[in-house]
Amino acid sequence: MTDTEREFREVAGLAREAAAELAPLSRAAKDTALIAIAEALVKNTEAIVEANAEDVTRAREAGQPEAMIDRLTLTPQRIESIADAVREIAELPDPVGEVVRGSSLPNGLELRQVRVPLGVIGIIYEGRPNVTVDAAALCLKSGNAALLRGSSSAYSSNTCLVGVMGKALAQVWEDTHVPADAIQLVPGTGRESAQQLMRARDFVDVLIPRGGASLIQTVVRESTVPVIETGEGNCHVYVDAAADVDKAVAITVNSKAQRVSVCNAAETLLVHSAVAQRFLPRVLRELRDLGVTLHGDDRVHAIDDTVVPATEADWATEYLSMDLAVRVVDSLDEAVNHIRQYSTSHTEAIVTDSQSAARRFVSLVDSAAVMVNASTRFTDGGQFGFGAEIGISNQKLHARGPMGLPEMTSTKYVVTGDGHVRD
Amino acid sequence: MTDTEREFREVAGLAREAAAELAPLSRAAKDTALIAIAEALVKNTEAIVEANAEDVTRAREAGQPEAMIDRLTLTPQRIESIADAVREIAELPDPVGEVVRGSSLPNGLELRQVRVPLGVIGIIYEGRPNVTVDAAALCLKSGNAALLRGSSSAYSSNTCLVGVMGKALAQVWEDTHVPADAIQLVPGTGRESAQQLMRARDFVDVLIPRGGASLIQTVVRESTVPVIETGEGNCHVYVDAAADVDKAVAITVNSKAQRVSVCNAAETLLVHSAVAQRFLPRVLRELRDLGVTLHGDDRVHAIDDTVVPATEADWATEYLSMDLAVRVVDSLDEAVNHIRQYSTSHTEAIVTDSQSAARRFVSLVDSAAVMVNASTRFTDGGQFGFGAEIGISNQKLHARGPMGLPEMTSTKYVVTGDGHVRD
Structure with missing residues (x-):
């Protein structure tokens, strides 16, 4: 010994x-x-x-x-x-x-x-x-x-x-x-x-x-x-075809930029193509004004050619910094599949006014917390009313979430x- | 690969x-x-x-x-x-x-x-x-x-x-x-x-x-x-000074001999010295009649000289067989300390009519199940009314007991x- x-x-x-x-x-x-x-x-x-x-x-x-x-x-x-x-x-x-x-x-x-x-x-x-x-x-x-x-x-x-x-x-x-x-x-x-x-x-x-x-x-x-x-949080915000654009902008900006060094900050934004033209120019401008570097796929680039091209690594990265990966998808299921592939199963949010879209997202996304029309930043013991937290569990056994x-x-x-x- | x-x-x-x-x-x-x-x-x-x-x-x-x-x-x-x-x-x-x-x-x-x-x-x-x-x-x-x-x-x-x-x-x-x-x-x-x-x-x-x-x-x-x-169950029955002797005999015999190859069968009997003279001769006879081999410490031997001398290994063994280790203790706390040292924290039982003894035993014994005036054999998903069980957890994280x-x-x-x- x-x-x-x-x-x-x-x-x-x-x-x-x-x-x-x-x-x-x-x-x-x-x-x-x-x-x-x-x-x-x-x-x-x-x-x-x-x-x-x-x-x-x-x-x-x-x-x-x-x-x-x-x-x-x-x-x-x-x-x-x-x-x-x-x-x-x-x-x-x-x-x-x-x-x-x-x-x-x-x-x-x-x-x-x-x-x-x-x-x-x-x-x-x-x-x-x-x-x-x-x-x-x-x-x-x-x-x-x-x-x-x-x-x-x-x-x-x-x-x-x-x-x-x-x-x-x-x-x-x-x-x-x-x-x-x-x-x-x-x-x-x-x-x-x-x-x-x-x-x-x-x-x-x-x-x-x-x-x-x-x-x-x-x-x-x-x-x-x-x-x-x-802890590890590669969190996603999905803005659905049926999203209220004002709420979607507010939730995306808050999820990304309210505080960037924390596990419940958003790292990737997924946008339904049906709402991309109305939503993306506004949200990208606001984010850029706050100093966020935007990493977009080709379809985002087609709407805003100042974004940095996103690579495979961007989808997989928990930035914990003023960076956001952005991708356009053609369906809720495509968003869910993206999340399944890259998420650390911490927190994902959907912005939608559609009951059926919200229900499907909640049911298919397997994360510790799923937000409907709310910022990812709410995943927190204090916010959940627990009074204190020792950490946020990323695993399924014993305890999950705050x-x-x-x-x-x-x-x-x-x-x-x-x-x-x-x- | x-x-x-x-x-x-x-x-x-x-x-x-x-x-x-x-x-x-x-x-x-x-x-x-x-x-x-x-x-x-x-x-x-x-x-x-x-x-x-x-x-x-x-x-x-x-x-x-x-x-x-x-x-x-x-x-x-x-x-x-x-x-x-x-x-x-x-x-x-x-x-x-x-x-x-x-x-x-x-x-x-x-x-x-x-x-x-x-x-x-x-x-x-x-x-x-x-x-x-x-x-x-x-x-x-x-x-x-x-x-x-x-x-x-x-x-x-x-x-x-x-x-x-x-x-x-x-x-x-x-x-x-x-x-x-x-x-x-x-x-x-x-x-x-x-x-x-x-x-x-x-x-x-x-x-x-x-x-x-x-x-x-x-x-x-x-x-x-x-x-x-x-699974592993080195389970104990403690017969307190304030035990009802009839119940104590029934619970001990049931805990040991109703089925021996299972994890919730008792492997060690701890008996308070104040009740040993009244209780042990009866329970040892019943157990022996059922074919149980008894491994006793010196004080058990003094009451019944046909028991096999118990060794350190007996206290630590999950027999899963027609064997029972038996020890006389001078207090509830001595029983608790014995259990702390040797138990696999599966199931322990106390037989007592004393509220305060039951309360103290329940509070100090750190096992998945603690029985008060009931057989250790009840630790079971079916018996607990769960309908089915995938196993009995011996650990503290996620799930404990059936x-x-x-x-x-x-x-x-x-x-x-x-x-x-x-x-």
Whole structure:
């Protein structure tokens, strides 16, 4: 066993034990612990900013781009808003204990399916140190121990934040019995420590990667722990023959340009040929005015010869930038086939006034979210009213789409009888 | 690409396409297809029995034990009951389309979370050829294409059964539009073909192993497709200090001996010391009369010196035989700790008349099913009123405990607006 392995197993073992202690605790206990964490973060602002400064200095010395340094930096104001987010999580309902299904069986047995925590949730993430607190708070609220593996670039910040949270938990332990070990940082910054986490089937119940496509693909490929795949969004807006053009323009512009670096931003616009002449000139002008580079197929080019010719790669790319691929199709089914071929099954939108077109699109498009006459940007736990989200699942097992607190739980069947035996 | 790989990809590709066609179909279409399958199975009894005879002959020549040959054998009567099971599946409600959650958001968007099929379900299983039909029917009913990899010992039977089902689907296609390709057998009997299935992330949405512990562990270890782990059950009965001794005897005997080869049979009995003198002599006598070999710790031995001394291995073993490990504990918490250490988290039972003991046991024991004053043998989709089950999940993600038709689905968010964009 290497030192890294030994250190990892020690920390993961503590998380495992903490999970067992945490699981049966009441909502009140968990909320008290969360409030204590929020207060401790604010109270320890100075120490947190100091630790963060080490990361920022290292990033500057390594010549990281300014945008990355900005994402990394913690200020007193940002720490205040991180603490506020924890307070908001405390206010959300506790999913644990919810009876999902229940019945009396013919033989008189009482069957209840009850939400329980998953156990230990591993989270591998990049960049922003606020994720450290956010993920830990969501895990704690849902009764799970958190085993966090942040970016090496934020290691000093993350170490300090986890330390502050652990001390806060220890201070209210007598009231709450929430174990201080419930929030753990995977020790070390090397690749080996991430691999430990991905192989820790005995310690970790689920692994959630949060970050870019390459991080997520690495985790999916290398992890033997069950993974919930999040994030990649090659999202489409389809403007149907029966679309209201005003709504179509507004939805397309909002889906593309309201915020471009996020997974629910649109990357490809598909336009029915029957509406292309009326719709495309307007939407392309608006998008161009906002600074969007347009990549069109031949038929788009025939309407607007200033578009960049689209290649196969454009259809397949999640730009996350001020770029949009545009294609004219001759039917809803052609749009659906395009989506089937290129989509990452995150979010697709149809703009139409036709009931039958909407129904067919919803039924044939196999994505986590399908929007009818609404922007793709609405696929979001906050927008859906979940109060918070740990990520947006791109997969079909366990959770699909925005994952709130209930998606961070499993269930247990509780069956109550009075000496019942099976015939 | 090897021949096996090419053949596999062809078949898996057909399943993938069939899944897309199957997903939007109505319950009526799927039920008509299922009835057609049931009728075709009965009508083709002779051909099925003939194909099965090849497998049986091969098994006899290989000197397989009589019990295994019995499990393999199909008779006209067994085929009739396989067909009846398909008809029963047709009568179950369709999980697809069920609205799991729904609300109107503050901005007027209408949010619905709707059940949709998973897509392609891979099933790796052993022995009995009835699983071929049962799994295919459950997949079809839940709108999923089935990619089946049965035991090589049943390959002739399985090929014939899948052929009969495919032809039945083709014959009613004009009425149902259920694609004949929705039920596929992985070609070949070698290890390589199973590995193809376990690596087919592009084609298969989930893989469900059905069979013994070694099969399941192999699939969990080697599969890059998400797996739902099923089956292993090292189940415990804990007889509390406050137990009614009559009920405790009945529940223990039923949990152990009603049927021993199944995952929900009890393998270890934990007895509170306060009740041991009253309870153990009675239950051990009854169990011994039924032919159960008892493996006891020192304190059990002190009460009944005919028990075999229990070793560490006894606590960890899923006997699946007429054996029971027995241990005396001094508290409920000691029982819980024993269970935490050795259980496979399938089913544990407490026998007690104490509300607080029951509550504490239910809250601390982290298993798919926790029985209060009822036999462990009740953990079963049929007993739970699910109508059918594809297996009993031992894991926490996606589905836990008996998996019925709803557990064979995912969900999709459908969001309907009227030109809604995000601020």
